[in-house]
Amino acid sequence: MTLKTLLLSFLTTCTAHSAVAQTLGGVEYSPKATTFHITTSPDVKKVNVLLSDTDSDNSTEQLTKQMKRVGAGKWKLTVKSDLKGKYYLFSVYNSAQPDNTPGIFAKAVGVNGKRGAIVDLRDTDPEGWADDVRPTLNNPCDLVIYEMHHRDFSVDLSSGLKHKGKYLALTEPKAIEHLQRLGVNAVHILPSFDYASVDESKSDVPQYNWGYDPLNYNVPEGSYSTDAATPTTRIREFKQMVQALHRAGIRVILDVVYNHTFDINGSNFQKTYPDYFYRKTAEGKYSDGSGCGNETASEKPLMREFMKESVEYWIKEYHIDGFRFDLMGVHDIETMNEIRAMVDQIDPSIYIYGEGWSAGSCAYPQEKLAMKANTKQLNGIGAFCDDMRDALRGPFSDDHKGGFLIGEPDQEESIKFGIVGAIAHPQIDMTKVNYSREAWTNEPSQMVAYVSCHDDMCLTDRLRATVPYITDDELIRLDLLAQTAVLTSQGVPFILSGEEMLRDKKSVHNSFRSPDSINRLDWNNLKRYPQVFDYYAGLIALRKAHPAFRMGKAEEVRKHLEFVDAPKGVVAFRLKDNAGGDAWRNIYVVLNSQKTPQNVKVAEGSYTKVVANGKVNAEGLGLISGTTLTVAPQSALIVHD
Structure with missing residues (x-):
């Protein structure tokens, strides 16, 4: 079987995302049985699972279980006992000396991630976790x-x-x-x-x-x-x-x-x-x-x-x-x-x-x-x-x-x-x-x-x-x-x-x-x-x-945001005609990087300052009337009418 054929077969047979993750190298735990899955090179001739009671490399209580080939590059092992609390490694014979790994989809590991750990993930849920709600975002x-x-x-x-x-x-x-x-x-x-x-x-x-x-x-x-x-x-x-x-x-x-x-x-x-x-x-x-x-x-x-x-x-x-x-x-x-x-x-x-x-x-x-x-x-x-x-x-x-x-x-x-x-x-x-x-x-x-x-x-x-x-x-x-x-x-x-x-x-x-x-x-x-x-x-x-x-849409931005002529070192724009359905009809934002006050011409009106001289107050920092906004040095000015 060619690699291309193998991969096509893999994608066809893995109909559920969870199955793919397990096939790629994961562990399915239940109190009655634990199943190990891994996908290796098709050339691999043997894969073992090494089980131990501790996370130590010097563990003397290590048990070796041989996995069964269930397809080209696919391996599976089911152990019919409660393995919760045990540690594991896949021992993959890519060469004469095996490579030991927790696999690419370990869900729990010991110190420094060297060994996989067998856990019941429901034991890790804090109280009320099932009722956890993602904050709303429109x-x-x-x-x-x-x-x-x-x-x-x-x-x-x-x-x-x-x-x-x-x-x-x-x-x-x-x-x-x-x-x-x-x-x-x-x-x-x-x-x-x-x-x-x-x-x-x-x-x-x-x-x-x-x-x-x-x-x-x-x-x-x-x-x-x-x-x-x-x-x-x-x-x-x-x-x-x-x-x-x-x-x-x-x-x-x-x-x-x-x-x-x-x-x-x-x-x-x-x-x-x-x-x-x-x-x-x-x-x-x-x-x-x-x-x-x-x-x-x-x-x-x-x-x-x-x-x-x-x-x-x-x-x-x-x-x-x-x-x-x-x-x-x-x-x-x-x-x-x-x-x-x-x-x-x-x-x-x-x-x-x-x-x-x-x-x-x-x-x-x-x-x-x-x-x-x-x-x-x-x-x-x-x-x-x-x-x-x-x-x-x-x-x-x-x-x-x-x-x-x-x-x-x-x-x-x-x-x-x-x-x-x-x-x-x-x-x-x-x-x-x-x-x-x-x-x-x-x-x-x-x-x-x-x-x-x-x-x-x-x-x-x-x-x-x-x-x-x-x-x-x-x-x-x-x-x-x-x-x-x-x-x-x-x-x-x-x-x-x-x-x-x-x-x-x-x-x-x-x-x-x-x-x-x-x-x-x-x-x-x-x-x-x-x-x-x-x-x-x-x-x-x-x-x-x-x-x-x-505003979430490009057409809204093009319709409601326009730039205003400004001196060098100043960027000014207007959010006009109740942009985004805003309660403020027109908003001007002026960014002045210059070390001197700068003036920007705007439509004649009476405006409320909400950002000025390094302060913000949505209720207002004062009023400006006329056709000129003066922004202080190295600061921003935001006004609305």
């Missing part, structure tokens, strides 16, 4: 996403949180209250699956990594739990976190990293089916579009099915509400669309977005990859807008080069492009936009607006790098101006955790393994800079209260 543009790392958020003494650096920190009243006061309605957690770079057995030793080094894709990371040695604890505590956020009206978005593994030889993919899951160049070398030493092959049927099954599993077992795809540009368009279609059958409100680029050249045609330029071919999937990001603060490639915020010329068009949600708009001159020569979204909901994220200098560090000797006063003015652009743009706004506290990372650009002293949030900043939090919270509340700022 349109992706209603989201305000808050990107956070578990340790960053809670590890510092100043947080006042008990479960520092743990899932359970996000169940504590202080954490929940902070997020609710800020107004965000979605938390994007950095990779929280079982990853390789932190030693879970050393819970008393400070260790840090962002987690973009996957080991077991379908098990929560143990270092964020209170007990990595007990396989059910990490699962239960992750669910408690989701449940607490849901009860607070906050959705949970999981950062997923299917584009590469921590390494090749040590990966469960390679141990299960050597070389199948990775792309190679024409010269036979492993391709490295991820910049991490390898790239996975999403276009291959088994990898595609694995990704679909994994996403579905996180939705159904952990009630996840959205997915951010790391280096989405490594994946093929067809796979991403199949994932979107599968998710739509479960809940169309689950938001999917990703990085519309790769970190290197991929061994697959670029026109078939989920790059930002191909977003129009992605059905309801979003991408980050680096056009607007870099126009605001400067290019990713040069930390010391600034953008609109510090008065760099000719950035206005790129900011306008972000403001409309990266759609085609008659007032946008695409020849002047940073990286795009044509609109790349079908609808504004496909654009994620942001000025900073984990993967770069945070906003305050970037401003300090581009404005030597900047004062705190100027820093805060420019910080607030940047986030005003983000939070008044059409599309989906996204902020990095701690920005509301005027966070810094001591100018470290790539802090993926920097210590807590670099990455942690200093909660004392809430007392030092209360005006920053108040502005962020006020602006988020303004956005949520007024649908003009979050």
Whole structure:
């Protein structure tokens, strides 16, 4: 049987998603029997299951059970006894010496993910889990996403949180209250699956990594739990976190990293089916579009099915509400669309977005990859807008080069492009936009607006790098101006955790393994800079209260959003004629990066200021009459009639 015939047979016979996951290498538990499944290379002659009572490599109580071949590359074993609490490994004879692996779809593991664990997943459900409800979302543009790392958020003494650096920190009243006061309605957690770079057995030793080094894709990371040695604890505590956020009206978005593994030889993919899951160049070398030493092959049927099954599993077992795809540009368009279609059958409100680029050249045609330029071919999937990001603060490639915020010329068009949600708009001159020569979204909901994220200098560090000797006063003015652009743009706004506290990372650009002293949030900043939090919270509340700022359709944006003539270094636009059905008839937004007051001509009328001079008040900050709006230096002005 050829590989092509084998894969066609596999896809034909696997009619249910759950069956695919089990066939790819999973465990079905019941008190009466446990069934093991795995799919290997058709060339494999033998596969055993190694059962043990402990998670130790030196276990003397190891029992070997031979699996039965049930098809080309398919293996199955049923053990008719209660194996709950046991550990297992698949021993795959890819060569004379077997590769031992928990399989590619382990759902529970021991410390550091070396062995699979046999658990009853219903034992991991917190009280009331069956009644957990996903917070309502009518349109992706209603989201305000808050990107956070578990340790960053809670590890510092100043947080006042008990479960520092743990899932359970996000169940504590202080954490929940902070997020609710800020107004965000979605938390994007950095990779929280079982990853390789932190030693879970050393819970008393400070260790840090962002987690973009996957080991077991379908098990929560143990270092964020209170007990990595007990396989059910990490699962239960992750669910408690989701449940607490849901009860607070906050959705949970999981950062997923299917584009590469921590390494090749040590990966469960390679141990299960050597070389199948990775792309190679024409010269036979492993391709490295991820910049991490390898790239996975999403276009291959088994990898595609694995990704679909994994996403579905996180939705159904952990009630996840959205997915951010790391280096989405490594994946093929067809796979991403199949994932979107599968998710739509479960809940169309689950938001999917990703990085519309790769970190290197991929061994697959670029026109078939989920790059930002191909977003129009992605059905309801979003991408980050680096056009607007870099126009605001400067290019990713040069930390010391600034953008609109510090008065760099000719950035206005790129900011306008972000403001409309990266759609085609008659007032946008695409020849002047940073990286795009044509609109790349079908609808504004496909654009994620942001000025900073984990993967770069945070906003305050970037401003300090581009404005030597900047004062705190100027820093805060420019910080607030940047986030005003983000939070008044059409599309989906996204902020990095701690920005509301005027966070810094001591100018470290790539802090993926920097210590807590670099990455942690200093909660004392809430007392030092209360005006920053108040502005962020006020602006988020303004956005949520007024649908003009979050129109979901491109035609609405083209009809109701028009740009107003403005001086250099100023971007001004009008949301007109009750945009989005807003109670305010006309809204003007003016962004002034200049160090002097600037004037913008508007239709004659009487206007109420709601944002001015670094303050937000939806009830009004004063009145302006006439045909001229004057905006203070390095600040935003928002008025309505």
